[in-house]
Amino acid sequence: MQIKLLHSQVTLEHTGKNSLLETLEKNGFYPEYQCRMGFCGSCRVKITNGSVSYLQPPLAMLQEREILTCCCQVEEDLELEF
Template sequence: MKIYSVHLTQTNLTLAHSNRTSLLETLEANNVRHEYQCRSGYCGSCRTKIKKGKVSYKETPLAFVNSDEILLCCCQLESDVELEL
């Protein structure tokens, strides 16, 4: 499975992510806390700005997401990303 680089601009931290778990779970495993509620793309609480990179979704999330935002709970990385976190 491919390993992606996740760079957090506000903390200058770079993490590895494999899409085996959600990006939210990878952040939590590395003691990076972020707001969340539903963990399924329904509420939008985990909405985060993406500065670089590409993500996709297995199922279209119900929460509204701008073109420069992702949902940490349900996105799948398609490339290395840079997040405003």
């Protein structure tokens, strides 16, 4: 799957084996994060296209179109405001 980062105009390849946060880090992008478990919400980013799911609902409060990169499962190609 492809992850398009709108602010930097970069497209990354994502495999289902990694979290979105791990894919970003592997490609030299380092969003803020803390817990890596969906509790704190510091890794939130805004999604403009595509969809994700969660194995367990995150405890952090999210606004519409916000996702947590540390614990979401990418379902299809994404566009992120990152």
